[in-house]
Amino acid sequence: MADDLLPVDEARARILAALTPTAAETVALAEGAGRVLARGVVARLTQPPADVSAMDGYAVRAADAVEGASLAVTGAAPAGRPYAGAVGAGEAVRIFTGGFVPEGADAILLQEDATAGDGRVRVNETVRAGRHIRRRGLDFAEGAVVLPAGRKLTARDIGLAAASNNPWLAVHRKPRIGILATGDEIALPGDPIPPGGIVSSNAHALAALVRASGGDAVVLPIAPDDTNAIAEVAATAHAFDLLVTTGGASVGEHDLIQQALGGEGFALGFWKIAMRPGKPLIWGRLGRTPVLGLPGNPVSALVCGVVFLIPAIARLSGLPGAAVPVRRVVTAVALAANDRRADHLRATLSVDADGRMVVTPAGVQDSSMLATLARADALVLRAPFAPAVAAGAEVEAILLAELGV
Numbered sequence: 001m002a003d004d005l006l007p008v009d010e011a012r013a014r015i016l017a018a019l020t021p022t023a024a025e026t027v028a029l030a031e032g033a034g035r036v037l038a039r040g041v042v043a044r045l046t047q048p049p050a051d052v053s054a055m056d057g058y059a060v061r062a063a064d065a066v067e068g069a070s071l072a073v074t075g076a077a078p079a080g081r082p083y084a085g086a087v088g089a090g091e092a093v094r095i096f097t098g099g100f101v102p103e104g105a106d107a108i109l110l111q112e113d114a115t116a117g118d119g120r121v122r123v124n125e126t127v128r129a130g131r132h133i134r135r136r137g138l139d140f141a142e143g144a145v146v147l148p149a150g151r152k153l154t155a156r157d158i159g160l161a162a163a164s165n166n167p168w169l170a171v172h173r174k175p176r177i178g179i180l181a182t183g184d185e186i187a188l189p190g191d192p193i194p195p196g197g198i199v200s201s202n203a204h205a206l207a208a209l210v211r212a213s214g215g216d217a218v219v220l221p222i223a224p225d226d227t228n229a230i231a232e233v234a235a236t237a238h239a240f241d242l243l244v245t246t247g248g249a250s251v252g253e254h255d256l257i258q259q260a261l262g263g264e265g266f267a268l269g270f271w272k273i274a275m276r277p278g279k280p281l282i283w284g285r286l287g288r289t290p291v292l293g294l295p296g297n298p299v300s301a302l303v304c305g306v307v308f309l310i311p312a313i314a315r316l317s318g319l320p321g322a323a324v325p326v327r328r329v330v331t332a333v334a335l336a337a338n339d340r341r342a343d344h345l346r347a348t349l350s351v352d353a354d355g356r357m358v359v360t361p362a363g364v365q366d367s368s369m370l371a372t373l374a375r376a377d378a379l380v381l382r383a384p385f386a387p388a389v390a391a392g393a394e395v396e397a398i399l400l401a402e403l404g405v
Helices: 008-017 155-163 202-212 227-239 257-262 298-316 370-375
Strands: 024-028 057-060 070-077 091-095 107-110 114-117 120-123 145-147 168-172 176-181 216-219 242-246 266-271 282-286 289-294 327-331 342-351 357-361 378-382 394-399
Touching: 008 266, 008 282, 008 298, 057 070, 145 155, 176 202, 176 227, 202 216, 202 242, 202 298, 227 242, 227 257, 227 289, 242 298, 257 266, 257 282, 257 289, 289 298, 298 342, 298 370, 327 378, 342 370, 342 394, 357 378
Parallel strands: 070 091, 176 216, 176 242, 242 289, 327 357
Antiparallel strands: 024 168, 057 091, 057 107, 070 120, 114 120, 266 282, 282 289, 327 394, 342 357, 342 378, 378 394
């Protein structure tokens, strides 16, 4: 592989190594889903707070509750209203799921194993001591860390935080991502299109990707192909945790990102990677703000967003940061041997009669074809110099729906 083309894995590793998570902020429990904990969640109570019944039935002494016995029902212990007395010899207390087990009782007689009437209950099946009782602290104890720092909160986690009596959560602030599109030829959707121009799609697509990945996206005004104009907009970089540019990353005469930012103190980390689509990619730092320069071609920009920007946002959000997940799938068509650049083939996804996921790469893999990307369900990964494979062979793919993009 040529020395000037950085392998994809190395480029991603260098990006992630240069990033640090955002600071902590406190949010209400209801706002915590999808956020990453900056500090662990500690239980503020013990659950259950006492021995409780796991079933509806009767709290009894196992020594008395043998088949054929008749016990006197002395009271009831529904959930939320503990029985004030104790269960003595030959006695039972009506109890419901979640009710505190009264003093003296050591088992639960299931209501379906009992016959009640005239203030008494008949035992139809012998009860074993400890049966159907959830012991105090079975779920968690006060002071225990129930959710560790660095965890991305799911609906299940929110339920656990609530049950452990935590109305507030310390999470990493959502990364603030500035998105700067450049070029004389582009206009915002709905604006007049200049002669020879096109409508800008990259900034909006990347903003959607950022939001789907847990970041806050700020789309900056389009900067024309002028170093001063680009530098003026980029001067706001200090307001962001990451500045993403699109366009101006390649070697064309009017590709000015490096020139414009260089005058503002931009320090280049690397440029150009062994990837298709997306070879012209810039990584560096403008003052304290990291800068990720994506290609201007729409498909290249979004594919690079999947490969590099999503892991970067994860890292800034407090997660370790890693390559997006890949799946083993089956290719519907033969694939030719690959060259030195890691390929990301846009493909549709189906399921065959055996339940296997099958990918069908688009016939034309042009980096300007957004409609093809929009129809795609997956990016089929072809490593540098991967050999040809026949139809029906297993390959690796990124499933786009799993990423929300």
